[in-house]
Amino acid sequence: MTAQAGRDLLLKLDLNGTASFQTVAGLRARRIAFNASLVDITNADSAGHWRELLENAGTRAASLSGSGLFRDQASDAAVRSLFFEGSVRPWRVIVPDFGTLEGPFQVTALEYAGRHDGEVTYELALESAGELGFTAD
Template sequence: MTAQKGRDLLLKVFNSTTFAYVTVAGLRSRKLAFNASQVDVTDAESAGRWRELLAGAGINRAALSGSGLFKDQASDELVRSAFFSGAILNWQVVIPDFGTVTGPFQIAALEYSGQYNGEVLFDLSLESAGQLTFGAL
């Protein structure tokens, strides 16, 4: 497998008006992280005093983040309104030559910034809010 272009990693949000996923405009960087908590079941009789974990007992979660240029497009309004209403929307991450991760996420942080001699930037953080699915490309 050859190296992939970072710009091909896409973050999309489901638009319930058009019934289609819309790419979030202006993103320069995107990140998808998976985490799983562990359940420690170590006790005084654990072999060699090594930590023991209970398989399949922890909680899985995913976090999405991105940052880029504020473009004031339709996807920006969709993101803003979802943040202010606390809505949980369906999001999709397209990982080039690998697959898609799709599911419900809630916006945990939305930040805007800008300097007097530069463009308006935004940062976006999302947390999974239910089961995610993976689809191979």
Template structure:
């Protein structure tokens, strides 16, 4: 994979639940993180008292974060409503020349900030709420 433009990393929301994804407008920074909790099965007879982990047993999760400015009233309103409803919706992260990650996420944080001589911005955090799929591009 060669160098890619950060603006081409897209976060998309299926606000209606009908499979129609809309790019979140106004995002300046975006990130996707995968996590896996290890299951420690170390015991008194572990070789050299080194930790042992149980393969394939941990809980996997994904998190999405973004920061941006208000640009599109429809997507802004959808995110706000989904947060206040505590709803879980399908989201996509499109990684250029790599693939698309898709699955159910819940908005776990929605923050607003602004400086007296600047624009109002928002921060968004989502946590996976089910199985995540990956499709290579």
């Protein structure tokens, strides 16, 4: 994968469940993490006393965090509303030259910052809240 500009990562939100995604923010700095818990089934009969894991049994999760600028006041208001309501909504995360991650997420952190002579920025964290799909570029 070639180098790409961090500003190219986009967050799109489906506010009303109609599969109509609208760009709400671009991320200047970001982190996407995928995790899976393990189910250990090691027992006294395990070969050589090596740990054994139950295939496809753990819980998978994805988290996304980043900072940047909201597209406009309406986008800011929509994300802020989701945070205060604790709502789960479909999101689409587009990472150019990598792929698109799509599925239900909940806003778990939302922070604002700004200098007196600059723009207002935000920091945002999303946690997966259901099955996600991934489409590679």
